[in-house]
Amino acid sequence: ATQEWLQKKHIEVMEGPSQSPDLNPVENLWRELKLPDANHQPQNLMDLERIFREEWTTILPEMFTNPETNDKKHLTSNLRL
Numbered sequence: 751a752t753q754e755w756l757q758k759k760h761i762e763v764m765e766g767p768s769q770s771p772d773l774n775p776v777e778n779l780w781r782e783l784k785l786p787d788a789n790h791q792p793q794n795l796m797d798l799e800r801i802f803r804e805e806w807t808t809i810l811p812e813m814f815t816n817p818e819t820n821d822k823k824h825l826t827s828n829l830r831l
Contacts, residue, residue, distance in 0.1 A: 779809075782809050783802070
């Protein structure tokens with residue numbers, strides 16, 4: 751049903767590997783957050799939340815304002831021609 755709907759709406763679907771976390775936008779976000787790392791060693795849940803909020807402010811707004819462009823660049827860099 752989903753494929754049929756996409757075809758009716760003339761939406762082109764790009765086939766990709768079924769298990770590819772490096773192409774998943776959410777995984778890219780987690781990589782940007784860099785939690786936890788050597789500089790951040792939370793001692794409790796409140797520390798973890800504080801670190802998360804601090805790291806969240808370092809993410810560039812462009813990552814969210816035009817995800818299609820970012821995804822295309824990332825996908826293209828992962829394609830083997």
